[in-house]
Amino acid sequence: MDFYPIAIEKLIEEFAKLPGIGYKTAQRLTLHVLNLPREEVDEFAEALVKARGTIKYCSVCGNYTDTDPCGICSNPSRDKSTICIIEQPKDIISLEKVREYNGVYHVLHGVISPMSGKGPDDIKLKELVRRINEDVKEIIVATNPNVEGEATAMYISRILKPLGVKVTRIAHGVPVGGDLEYADEVTLSKALEGRVEL
Template sequence: MQYPAPIAKLMEGFMKLPGIGPKTASRLAFYVLEMKEDDVLEFARSLVHAKRDLMYCSQCHHITDVDPCRICEDTSRDQTVICVVQDAKDVIAMEKMREYNGLYHVLHGAISPMDGIGPEDIYVAELIKRLQENENIQEVIIATNSTIEGEATAMYISRLMKPTGIKTTRIAHGLPIGGDLEYADEVTLSKALEGRREI
């Protein structure tokens, strides 16, 4: 069936989003048609503002509407620790936990030779420069994802960190709370054993 051109165009727009196929795009497009015009305009304005008004912090590369970001500007945070994460979403996840009170550095990706992504394609050089310029940093926590790419990135950064003398740690990986051993894969079990501690 042929959709009218405006609906087809809207569906095309929705299908550019991750995880949205033709059926979901169709549902969303028809839902938008049922919305009040003011709500549709507000939604459109929100999309435009998010794209135009957000930038990357010049220090940590987290998404922000002010530069430097509020985390980097917050003098009550521990200025001696930097947590290195892959994406801006990881900063938000860490902040929700309310356990970590240091600074961040967002790489915007991970080393993945299969995808043609090398260290020069993510913010590794900026991390090293930041550490050279700030003598207060005593520890770098590497909190990249527990994937092959995340592990490769963590190993690469840890090698770069060795000559600096700055303490470099890796977040623990292993079994989640409530997880059963029988359902865990080999890598998860291996990481859980490596990260064991005395009780």
């Protein structure tokens, strides 16, 4: 039973392909776009096409950029002796918002996940190893605290330790403002494991 013309159904389908967007949200977005003035729709479409056409990956770290190398890699005030390994470019935004880290990054573009058919050769590990030189003092592994993220962190540690570089892992545990009664066993275990002296 088709409620909409084919063009509207197609647009709903396309919006629904976006992460976190279900059919109802895609439908709302489609109907909103249809009610926009033609100039705004043209600007939106042009922004999509321009972003897709001009944004590329930094040849050094793998972050999104419109210049190569990216602004972080080319910034002389960044500490190049520390590399923070993350899963996706969007993770850089989260870490940069904290304003505590002044090193550089390396984006893996995924994690090791045998269930999904992704092995070490499917993520940017060779590129990471090529970046290790005598100037690099520490590698911070900031993959997500799930099975795949932990497996990837352990694999990275195993391949980098023989190179003489310090490999650390971001801490995991109970979030600020969280209640212990709502924390799962793994989170509490990690919180106890990573405890610090007061």
